[in-house]
Amino acid sequence: MLHPHDHFTADSEVLFTQLGDNEAVLLHLTTQYYYSLNETGLAIWRGVNEGMSLGEVADAIRSEYEIDEAGAWKHVSDFVEHLKKMKLLVEAPGSVGSPG
Amino acid sequence: MALDAQNLTSRWVACAVVLESLAILLHRHDLFSMHAAALARNGRGLVVAAAADSGKSTLTFRLVQSGWDYLSDDTVLLRPSPDGVTVLGLRSHFSLDPEAEELFPGLSRGREASLLKEEKWAVNVEALYPKQRIDACRPEVLLFPTIVDAPESRIAPVSKAEAIGGLLAQSSLARVKLDHAAAHVDVLGRLVRETDAYTLYAGRDILDDPTRADALLAPLLSATF
Numbered sequence: 001m002l003h004p005h006d007h008f009t010a011d012s013e014v015l016f017t018q019l020g021d022n023e024a025v026l027l028h029l030t031t032q033y034y035y036s037l038n039e040t041g042l043a044i045w046r047g048v049n050e051g052m053s054l055g056e057v058a059d060a061i062r063s064e065y066e067i068d069e070a071g072a073w074k075h076v077s078d079f080v081e082h083l084k085k086m087k088l089l090v091e092a093p094g095s096v097g098s099p100g
Numbered sequence: 101m102a103l104d105a106q107n108l109t110s111r112w113v114a115c116a117v118v119l120e121s122l123a124i125l126l127h128r129h130d131l132f133s134m135h136a137a138a139l140a141r142n143g144r145g146l147v148v149a150a151a152a153d154s155g156k157s158t159l160t161f162r163l164v165q166s167g168w169d170y171l172s173d174d175t176v177l178l179r180p181s182p183d184g185v186t187v188l189g190l191r192s193h194f195s196l197d198p199e200a201e202e203l204f205p206g207l208s209r210g211r212e213a214s215l216l217k218e219e220k221w222a223v224n225v226e227a228l229y230p231k232q233r234i235d236a237c238r239p240e241v242l243l244f245p246t247i248v249d250a251p252e253s254r255i256a257p258v259s260k261a262e263a264i265g266g267l268l269a270q271s272s273l274a275r276v277k278l279d280h281a282a283a284h285v286d287v288l289g290r291l292v293r294e295t296d297a298y299t300l301y302a303g304r305d306i307l308d309d310p311t312r313a314d315a316l317l318a319p320l321l322s323a324t325f
Contacts, residue, residue, distance in 0.1 A: 015282050017289030019260040025289075027268060029281055034268060036261035 002077045004055025007092035008048050014088050016045070026088050033086055040065065044079050048089065054080060123272060127280040131188070132178040132287050135270040138171040138187045138237060139163050144321045145187055145237030147176070147295075148245060149270045155247045155302050157194050159313055161204060162306065164225060166314035169234045173225075178287050179236075185291045188236050194223040203307060241320045242267070242297040250303040253316055263297035264288055296320070 010016065011028065018024045022039035037045055043064065047057035054076055062072035083089040123133045137148040137160040146168075150156045157173040164170050171189030179186045193212065198221055201207040210223040226233045244258065244266045258266070267288045273281045298320060305312045 013278070015285045017264070017285050019264060019289060019292055023260055025261055025264050027273070027285055029273060029278065032268075032273075034265055036259075036265075 002054055002080060004053060004058065004073070006054050007051065008054070008080060008084070008089040009092045010049055011087055011090050018042075026083075028087055031087060033088075035083070035086060035088060040075070041079060044076055045083075048080065120272070124280070126177060127283070130180060130283070132180075132284045133190060133272070134176055134178060134267065134288075135174065136176050136267075137173045138176045138189060138239070140169045140171070140234060140237040141167075141318060141321055143237070144241075145239035146241045146243060146317065146321065147187060147239045147291075148243045149266055150245050151269070154245055155306070156245060157196050158200060158203070159245055159300075159302065159306060161194060161196065161200070161223075161225070162310065162313040163317065164229055164232055165204070165310060167232070168314070169232045169237075170225065170229075171234060171237060178291060180287045180290060184238055184294050185287060186236050187239050189234075192224075192226060192233060194225050195220045196223050197221070239291065239295050241317075242292070242295045243300050243317070243320075244297070245300040245302050248301045248303055250301070251305060253303040253306050253312065254301050255298050255316060255320070256301070258297045258299050260292050260297065263292045263295075266297075267291065 010026075013029045015027045015029065016024060017027075022042060024037045024042050024045070025034055026037065026045070027034040040061065043061060044057055047060055048054070052060070055073075058069070058072040058076040061067070061076055062069055065072075067075070080089060119133075126133060134149065136150075137156050139146045139148070139160060148156050148160060160170060160173040171187060172191050173194040175190040177188040177190050179188060196204075196207065197219070200221070206228070207221070207223060210225060210228045211221045212224050242263055244263075268285070271284060271288065273284055300316070
């Protein structure tokens with residue numbers, strides 16, 4: 001189960017390429033799996049990979065898209081969980097589940 | 101490995117090794133290979149990306165017959181620059197089924213010895229259409245052809261995400277180093293950003309009507325004005 005203090009980062013085998021202002025794709029070189037990011041997905045991906053905690057990303061999403069706190073957290077945590085299962089995101093060393 | 105000229109498997113493996121080695125060397129010069137055909141009409145480029153046996157060579161030859169310039173029916177190089185991605189032809193001989201001569205009478209005049217596939221003809225198209233071979237073009241349209249069992253062909257736009265998926269499927273990324281792969285994906289992303297992309301559902305009319313491919317595809321390039 002994910003926690004708002006958790007930090008994630010892109011797997012070292014993942015390549016990111018932007019296709020437009022609000023569209024991008026991720027490619028995992030080993031699995032050859034590729035994943036398309038829409039505007040919201042791209043915002044979450046950027047936040048996570050800029051070092052924000054999941055809670056901070058959810059706050060940014062809530063502010064940007066005017067959704068409630070619970071909705072924003074569900075959106076972010078479901079999405080990150082999915083990317084984690086696809087091995088596109090991995091837990092950042094020493095930060096997962098740790099409040100500080 | 102000894103190269104036995106009479107042994108198809110040996111020849112295939114040898115050619116694959118040479119091509120992979122060439123691809124790695126080309127990466128060092130910012131050239132990225134892709135399994136695709138490329139043509140140009142009035143200087144405006146079309147890249148046709150698809151797996152083997154998708155009708156890519158037949159479609160390309162049809163367009164050459166209609167006066168399009170060509171770079172390759174099978175393998176191209178992508179060269180990024182600040183102005184955009186340029187496509188270069190890598191293999192100029194076309195690989196066509198012998199049955200294609202029914203569609204293209206006179207095809208055998210360009211036939212030469214094939215290195216890779218005995219069941220295919222290597223056709224020197226430059227000998228048949230000497231003024232239509234070009235070295236480079238700037239692509240404006242990406243096309244992903246697929247053969248359908250239908251009398252009429254049709255074209256449908258595809259999203260940029262689908263387009264890069266189609267290009268990735270025709271690019272050998274996993275066999276090179278990560279930094280090379282990153283540069284390769286970056287070029288594919290740029291190519292997708294700089295072009296419009298379509299799927300061609302190729303029906304029987306492409307085979308039956310020599311002018312059909314040109315009639316379908318020329319407006320895609322014109323429409324980008």
